[in-house]
Amino acid sequence: MKPIVWLAAAGAFSACAVGASIATGFYNPFDSKMTRICEDMLTDRLRSPSSYRRIEISHYSDQIPVEEFRKIKEAEIVNDKDYVTLKRILDLTIGSMSKNHLPVMFKKYIKYDADNAYGTPIRGLAECTLLAENGKESSASVFDVRLDGTTKTEYLTKLILESQQN
Numbered sequence: 803m804k805p806i807v808w809l810a811a812a813g814a815f816s817a818c819a820v821g822a823s824i825a826t827g828f829y830n831p832f833d834s835k836m837t838r839i840c841e842d843m844l845t846d847r848l849r850s851p852s853s854y855r856r857i858e859i860s861h862y863s864d865q866i867p868v869e870e871f872r873k874i875k876e877a878e879i880v881n882d883k884d885y886v887t888l889k890r891i892l893d894l895t896i897g898s899m900s901k902n903h904l905p906v907m908f909k910k911y912i913k914y915d916a917d918n919a920y921g922t923p924i925r926g927l928a929e930c931t932l933l934a935e936n937g938k939e940s941s942a943s944v945f946d947v948r949l950d951g952t953t954k955t956e957y958l959t960k961l962i963l964e965s966q967q968n
Contacts, residue, residue, distance in 0.1 A: 836942035840910055840930035843949045847957065853917035857925070860911040865904040865937070872896055874933060895935060906937040 833841075837859065845851040866874075872892070879888040899905070910930040918924045931948045934941050944954050952960070 834939050834942075836908060836930070836932050836939050836947060837910060839942055839944055839947045840912060840928070840949060843930075843944070843947065843954050843957075844912060844914070844928050846954070847949070848916045849919045850917040850921070853915075853923070855915045857913040857915060859913070862909040862911075863939070864907050866907050866933075868896055868899060868904065871905040871933065871935070899935065903937055905933060905935045906939075908932040908934060908939050908942075 830837075841854075841856070845854050848854055875892050876889070879885055879892070882888055908931065912928045912930060913925065914928070915923050915925050929950055932939065932942050932946055934946075947953065949957070
């Protein structure tokens with residue numbers, strides 16, 4: 803076969819693979835970094851991750867005043883053993899913010915179907931948030947994104963503490 807035929811076949815196969823992954827709701831190569839992190843965190847929390855199927859994602863973003871940013875960040879670190887150090891870092895971060903580049907709160911609501919423990923498909927809704935001090939959704943990391951109010955680290959810590967109580 804000629805190289806052009808192989809190239810055309812590879813292109814058609816790739817297009818079919820991407821189309822199938824988008825149609826099943828599992829992976830979309832055009833999703834933002836935050837969306838991928840949110841869905842990874844969500845599937846980690848499901849009883850049957852392989853049954854996950856995205857139905858819809860709604861995206862919202864709002865610039866927030868610096869004082870509101872301070873309140874949110876202080877509430878996150880208030881019980882941390884390194885509070886003093888984290889508070890200094892927060893003050894430096896806020897001091898370096900310009901009035902032209904306010905922090906942005908990104909929110910995504912993910913509507914999905916997944917099987918429960920008995921194999922019955924259940925529709926769920928998850929809220930995913932990112933408070934980006936640089937105003938860019940591309941700065942998302944697994945440490946900053948919150949799914950239903952908790953980061954991945956907080957969620958895993960909670961699971962460990964619950965398992966030790968039993």
